[in-house]
Amino acid sequence: MEGRQLSEQEILDAKNAAAKLRKKLRTIGMDAFLDYCMKDPSIPRPIMNYFGIILPVGYERLPRDTILRALEIMLIKEMKKRENLPDIKNLSDIAKILANCQNVIVVTGAGISTSLGIPDFRSSDGIYSRLEKYNLSDPQELFDIALFRQDPSIFYDFAKELLPEDRGYSPTHAFIRLLQDRGILLRQYTQNIDDIESSAGIKEDKLLQCHGSFKTASCLTCGNKVPGHSLFHDIRLGTIPKCSICSELQTKLQQKTSRAKRKADSEDDEAVCYGVMKPDITFFGEPLASEFRTQMLQDREVADLLICIGTSLQVAPVAGIPHIMPANVPQLFISRECAGREYVFDLEILGQCDTVVRQLADEAGWLAQFEDIVQRGQKTP
Numbered sequence: 001m002e003g004r005q006l007s008e009q010e011i012l013d014a015k016n017a018a019a020k021l022r023k024k025l026r027t028i029g030m031d032a033f034l035d036y037c038m039k040d041p042s043i044p045r046p047i048m049n050y051f052g053i054i055l056p057v058g059y060e061r062l063p064r065d066t067i068l069r070a071l072e073i074m075l076i077k078e079m080k081k082r083e084n085l086p087d088i089k090n091l092s093d094i095a096k097i098l099a100n101c102q103n104v105i106v107v108t109g110a111g112i113s114t115s116l117g118i119p120d121f122r123s124s125d126g127i128y129s130r131l132e133k134y135n136l137s138d139p140q141e142l143f144d145i146a147l148f149r150q151d152p153s154i155f156y157d158f159a160k161e162l163l164p165e166d167r168g169y170s171p172t173h174a175f176i177r178l179l180q181d182r183g184i185l186l187r188q189y190t191q192n193i194d195d196i197e198s199s200a201g202i203k204e205d206k207l208l209q210c211h212g213s214f215k216t217a218s219c220l221t222c223g224n225k226v227p228g229h230s231l232f233h234d235i236r237l238g239t240i241p242k243c244s245i246c247s248e249l250q251t252k253l254q255q256k257t258s259r260a261k262r263k264a265d266s267e268d269d270e271a272v273c274y275g276v277m278k279p280d281i282t283f284f285g286e287p288l289a290s291e292f293r294t295q296m297l298q299d300r301e302v303a304d305l306l307i308c309i310g311t312s313l314q315v316a317p318v319a320g321i322p323h324i325m326p327a328n329v330p331q332l333f334i335s336r337e338c339a340g341r342e343y344v345f346d347l348e349i350l351g352q353c354d355t356v357v358r359q360l361a362d363e364a365g366w367l368a369q370f371e372d373i374v375q376r377g378q379k380t381p
């Protein structure tokens, strides 16, 4: 299992093996499990590999006590993970749960919009693969607030690619709308800034846009808030949108200020982002709206199913949602790639999310209603 890239299926198999081992660890206890591991010093390597822990070469030569203590520390982490719920083996089991659910939380990422032609971030053809020309040390810097303040032109050079266009909505958006129509959607927590949820008719009180959206924009200097679409013309041209209030003030000031002073001001760091408008999407280095935490803490108390769709779960705090759900709430993950090993979903289905949710709607006996919503979301070219 070392030395080469594992396929998604192999990772999934390893995770299932890890779940069984974790169960054994919980059942027989730490001491007995360590005895089992150390019966033959070569055994811990594959066991630890299943947990995603790589033991150093030659560890067998270390004193037994040292190995035991090290293994114990690693296994305590495993023991703390949530336990897989029994009887959730396939989509039909999830469909049975859906039939009795009242409060489904859906967490979504860029993967639910890719079938509409909107790229995700971290796939090989995603947004982060197309930023070479900006020489960023990390592609996530495109959304770094410190860099934006230093040089907003980088973001605005690329931002036209991010603008929400009316493309209808995907079958996955339709599935979430179906949950809403059936009265069982507690809330959708979306990381997406494309606002397609609104086109799909997800009600405002059922939707939390965790990373904000292009719906509004604010001035970095005076905080003036404007409708997001008022920036779209500048964004399409690749120019930096400016705040009308600050621009007016600046003109008045400039008329009063000497040339020399103006030169000094323009070299000032603050001057670079003076009056620059920024869409109200959450950049790295900016806090999420306080509403996120408050709402999440309330919702987890009443949730009876968590479905994560089309996200790599790489960005906190949304990535932490599966960890803070009560352990008895079933968790389903649907995406093209496995979730990280730190996650214990009851079911991980790898594939195109539009196909998977259609199967799920079918299993639940809701196919006709689902297709009806899908139909309405198709944009005629």
Ligand code: OAD
Residues within 6 Å of the ligand: 108, 109, 110, 111, 112, 114, 115, 120, 121, 122, 123, 126, 140, 143, 191, 192, 193, 211, 281, 282, 283, 284, 310, 311, 312, 313, 314, 315, 334, 335, 336, 337, 351, 352, 353, 354
């Ligand atoms: P990512 O690009 O990190 O992950 C999207 C995941 O969806 C990937 O694992 C894909 O394999 C998967 N995927 C793509 N298309 C799919 C499809 N049709 N069916 C199923 N799965 C599919 O995007 P996010 O997890 O949303 O932040 O990224 C989280 C945040 O990182 C974003 O909100 C963004 C970014 O930095 C901001 O914009 C501030």
